[in-house]
Amino acid sequence: MLKPLTQDQIDRIIETAIRHFADKGFAGANINKIAAESGVSVGVLYKYYQDKTGLFTTCVRQSLDYLDTVFRETQAAGGTLMEMIESLIRKSQEAAREHPEYFRLYHQITVSGAPEQINDSEHGNVNVTELIEGGSAQLYRRLLQEAKDRGEIRADIDPAMFAFFFDNLMMMLHFAYACDYYRDRMQVYCGPDAADAGRDEAVRKQLMTFMEGAFRGGD
Amino acid sequence: MLKPLTQDQIDRIIETAIRHFADKGFAGANINKIAAESGVSVGVLYKYYQDKTGLFTTCVRQSLDYLDTVFRETQAAGGTLMEMIESLIRKSQEAAREHPEYFRLYHQITVSGAPEQINDSEHGNVNVTELIEGGSAQLYRRLLQEAKDRGEIRADIDPAMFAFFFDNLMMMLHFAYACDYYRDRMQVYCGPDAADAGRDEAVRKQLMTFMEGAFRGGD
Amino acid sequence: MLKPLTQDQIDRIIETAIRHFADKGFAGANINKIAAESGVSVGVLYKYYQDKTGLFTTCVRQSLDYLDTVFRETQAAGGTLMEMIESLIRKSQEAAREHPEYFRLYHQITVSGAPEQINDSEHGNVNVTELIEGGSAQLYRRLLQEAKDRGEIRADIDPAMFAFFFDNLMMMLHFAYACDYYRDRMQVYCGPDAADAGRDEAVRKQLMTFMEGAFRGGD
Amino acid sequence: MLKPLTQDQIDRIIETAIRHFADKGFAGANINKIAAESGVSVGVLYKYYQDKTGLFTTCVRQSLDYLDTVFRETQAAGGTLMEMIESLIRKSQEAAREHPEYFRLYHQITVSGAPEQINDSEHGNVNVTELIEGGSAQLYRRLLQEAKDRGEIRADIDPAMFAFFFDNLMMMLHFAYACDYYRDRMQVYCGPDAADAGRDEAVRKQLMTFMEGAFRGGD
DNA sequence: CATGAATGAGTTTTCATTCAT
DNA sequence: CATGAATGAAAACTCATTCAT
Secondary structure, three states, rough: OOOOOOOOHHHHHHHHHHHHHHHHHHHOOHHOOOOOOHHHOOOHHHHOOOHHHHHHHHHHHHHHHHHHHHHHHHHHHHHOHHHEEEEHHHHHHHHHHHHHHHHHHHHHOEEEEEEEEEOOOOEEEEHHHHHHHHHHHHHHHHHHHHHHHHHOOOOOHHHHHHHHHHHHHHHOOOOOOOOHHHHHHHHHHOOOOOHHHHHHHHHHHHHHHHHHHHOOOOO | HHHHOOHHHHHHHHHHHHHHHHHHHHHOOOOHHHHHHHHHHHHHHHHHOOOOHHHHOOOOOOOOHHHHHHHHHHHHHHOOOOHHHHHHHHHHHHHHOOOOOHHHHHHHHHOOOOOOOEEOOOEEEEEEEHHHHHHHHHHHHHHHHHHHHOOOOOOOOOOHHHHHHHHHHHHHHHHHHHHHHHHHHHHHHOOOOOOOOOHHHHHHHHHHHHHHHHHHOOO | OOOOOOHHHHHHHHHHHHHHHHEEEEEHHHHHHHHHHHHHOHHHHHHHHOOHHHHHHHHHHHHHHHHHHHHHHHHHHOOHHHHHHHHHHHHHHHHHHHOOOHHHHHHHHHOOOOEEEEEOOOEEEEEHHHHHHHHHHHHHHHHHHHHHHOOOOOOOOOOOHHHHHHHHHHHHHHHHHHHHHHHHHHHHOOHHHHHHOHHHHHHHHHHHHHHHHHOOOOO | OOOOHHHHHHHHHHHHHHHHHHHHHHHHHHHHHHHHHHHOOOOHHHHOOOOOHHHHHHHHHHHHHHHHHHHHHHHHHHHHHHHHHHHHHOOOHHHHHHHHHHHHHHHHOOEEEEEEEEEEOOOOEEEEEHHHHHHHHHHHHHHHHHHHOOOOHHHOOOOOHHHHHHHHHHHHHHHHHHHHHHHHHHHHHHOOOOOOOOHHHHHHHHHHHHHHHHHHOOO
């Protein structure tokens, strides 16, 4: 990497690019507009990032790093399963309100048509899925396994699959707070104010009730 | 005059278009390629469909009609809540295996960047969300309310929100069977054979266990 | 020519085509729309007229025939020069109000970009100008020559050139009544009601005064 | 960076575009051909001009500016009415020989089918008619009014209408020198050499005689 | 034969990428 | 080296003309 761009400029490029990719998708975003809006020339974009895909990749990596950080913090907190779950939901709500664009961009990479390989200096060319989900999958599975071992949750479940269902619910919650379509959908189900910050606690409680029931079962 | 397109040809156009839109997204799909692959000229696409958006709309409508039909059948079946849920999951699995492209296309419309209005002769210009979810939202809410009234499920829940969580799990299941990203993700969580047809029953059982616990709670 | 088309149908085609060509120009008009609006198939258009240019040619011929007839009537009337001029202006005003589309189409053929050759069964392929102007040029020149010989107008003029100026004024009058641009322009010069039927007599009188002065000179 | 277009290149684009629009009309002109013939890529056309209409507008504005300049010069000269008229005719002849393409383009905008609005930074979106004629209409009307007040011309005329007739004659003269159709027509009336430069003086004299008679009347 | 649906070359316009300055 | 104008391939869309029925 060349030096002349300040960190501020780089941040601004990525921030702008994330917004554009998140809102228009990979194909719909326009490199020239991203450059102009970032206050840099197209030339430097192509100096710093191989091509459109390279820039996209960087944006995705940054978004994932953010999400990772959020979840790692929670993980570190410890506590009972339900305490951790509450913490995760709360963090998700905060993060989705703070940086909806990261979640929106995440949603974009789930769509076919987006570049499927991410070039990561750490991991080489990796499939996006592994990169993203590897971490939380293992974490959630472990949490559930431990909770099961401790007798906190029912014994007759497959921790992997329950972790999967659990993460499904979390993802959909993220999208409901960050993506237009899913927000609309939440409002269709739960009323026009369902996605407002004022309802966050109510939503969190209901979701915990749902999950708690799911994990504990009728015992 | 030249022979009008046979129903077969029209079907082939739509089928091809659905595949392209589902795989590349709205912006990424190419009208000329769809025409060529359908074995017709671009001209007929523009005779039959107003423009790219019109063709997309038709594809979406067809996909939604299919999904609607599948769920209406289930709805008609009746039974206890858990019986209906089992039926819904089973149908989803079958449908997602039979026509993954419909689910993939559905997924595409959840992405910002896709046309947001669908022109439906029946409904006029409608927001896609309402069109899609209006039906199942009402259905699921009612099912839960009735189950609650019958004492089949716990009393301390908000049926609207539980219906929302329930549908979230269903959607994610659909995507896991139909969309590359979500399938990969399911495999990361549950193992490389998780999405195989041979595991359908196991998945269904686990999901039902999960949902049953969620709905009944620890009583 | 084949028979199956009734005269009514042919009239309708030509009437429609004239309107389209007059309003959108040769390049801007659309054969398929003309056919549809005429209530016939494109096929028969191509049976009766070689191609777009052929149809255009026919439309032009018909418009010119109409204009020709109008002027021939006047010519037959006889009288002094100024009587004939009054008659010509009056006829022009009436004709331009009755069939502005013929004058508009005439205007279109003066534009480069329109087909320059007209295929006339009578004249073969002729340059449009000759076909149109040959007649009135000779007529006007003769009228002026005779008026000059009779001492009705000044002696020191070139009858050919004065005939040209005279026809220029007539053409511009036609366009002022028939073509949007020229009507607007007349209104800029003479006020917003200048092109209204109610002002026809005033316009005619002023134009006659103008012409009479021009022809007689200050003697 | 790549060298921006030189003024020469821009001039060449506009010159080429004017020629194409003047010769083929708005609908008939082809942006790609204009680019190719100007020695630039299509891309720059769309960087410098919003779209085809924008390029057309620029061409029209340039042509009108030129015509305006020509007439403003004459206006500044002063003198008797007939001196000014002679000057106007002479300038018209010179200008029409120097830049027939400007007059041809002017003619194109009188045709329905051309874009009707011109986007002028100075005037905003204006109707072409007003833009063009506003200036000369007022000028001519004033000239005639003053000449009338000075007793140079007859008293029983409507200066607005006579100004209109006068301008009609001037326009037709322009077209006769610049547009194929009108040149042919002039030749039909006045002989094959009528539009040659060698006849300019004769034409001018005849036209002045015509106008002088018209303005002075038989007194 | 009349039909009018299909054709596909041709047009406008966009935008990722290059490269002269 | 950074710049950002230029490039031109590619994509959506139109419409004169053909030709199977």
